[in-house]
Structure formats: C-alpha cells, structure tokens
Amino acid sequence: MSDQLNVFGDPIEPCSGNPRTGxxxxxxxxxxxxxxxxxxxxxxxxxxxxxxSKRTGNDLSTPRPEFGFPGLKPGDRxxxxxxxxxxxYDAGMAPRVVLKSTHEETLAVIPMDVLQQYALDPT
Numbered sequence: 001m002s003d004q005l006n007v008f009g010d011p012i013e014p015c016s017g018n019p020r021t022g023x024x025x026x027x028x029x030x031x032x033x034x035x036x037x038x039x040x041x042x043x044x045x046x047x048x049x050x051x052x053s054k055r056t057g058n059d060l061s062t063p064r065p066e067f068g069f070p071g072l073k074p075g076d077r078x079x080x081x082x083x084x085x086x087x088x089y090d091a092g093m094a095p096r097v098v099l100k101s102t103h104e105e106t107l108a109v110i111p112m113d114v115l116q117q118y119a120l121d122p123t
Contacts, residue, residue: 004030005104007112015042015101016077019070029079029103037081038109042101044120045076052093058084077101082109089114096120 006012017027023039024030031040043049050061050072060078063071072078077098086109088094099119106115 004028007099007102007104007107007115009104010100012103013098013100015079015098019072019076019078021077021079023079029101031103031105038083038105039079040082040103040106040109041080041085042077042098043080043085043095044098045072045074045078046095047074049088049093049095050074052088052091053084056087082106086110089118094118 004012012028012030014027015021015029020027021042022028022030023035023037024032029040029042031038045060053060054062060072063069080095082105085094085097089110095118097115097118097120099115099121102115
C-alpha cells in the first residue's frame with residue numbers, strides 16, 4: 001500500500017509503530033475497500049480526547065490483549081476514523097493531527113483549513 005498519499009499529495013508517512021496503528025496495522029493510515037470506518041487521520045491522543053471517545057462509545061484507552069490492542073495513552077499516535085475525529089471536532093475535543101501521516105481521502109470529510117488548525121506539521 002506504499003502508493004497511498006497524504007493530504008499534501010505526497011507519499012503517506014508512518015503514523016506510529018508503537019503502538020502499531022492503521023486499519024491494516026502497518027503503522028500508516030492507509031485505507032482500502034475493507035476499511036469501512038475510514039481510519040485516515042493520524043492523531044495524537046490527549047486525555048480529553050480519550051475520555052470523550054470512551055464516553056461516546058469507543059473506548060481506546062482500555063487494553064484489549066485478546067485483540068492485540070495495548071490501549072492508548074496521551075501522546076500516542078493513532079489512525080482515527082475520519083468520522084470520529086469530526087465528531088470530536090464538533091464537540092470541541094479534537095486531538096492534534098500529523099498531516100504528513102494523514103490520508104488524502106480525509107479531505108472528502110474534513111476541509112484542509114480545519115485540519116491545518118489542528119496540525120502539528122502545518123506546512
């Protein structure tokens with residue numbers, strides 16, 4: 001899947017290898033036909049976002065060893081579903097994003113100017 005592009009139209013950069021993220025667990029926010037949730041946005045977890053996500057039905061902080069999921073903590077990078085990030089944005093709880101590691105298909109859901117407001121790498 002190395003031919004996938006980020007929001008700048010460049011080859012997508014890794015988001016996180018520890019914990020290993022991405023729908024395909026490649027470390028990149030790559031997508032394909034199986035990725036119905038659109039795990040496109042490389043986001044940096046915060047305590048506020050993790051609490052928000054847990055309250056709204058997606059507990060990302062509790063380890064689930066049976067699924068090989070270590071649980072996330074503040075500072076971890078994770079490929080979030082575009083819809084979940086948008087939901088957090090609408091609630092004022094959106095985490096920061098790494099644009100070079102965020103898939104170009106995100107732009108169909110969230111405008112670039114909004115992403116840039118939350119970017120750690122706004123270039």
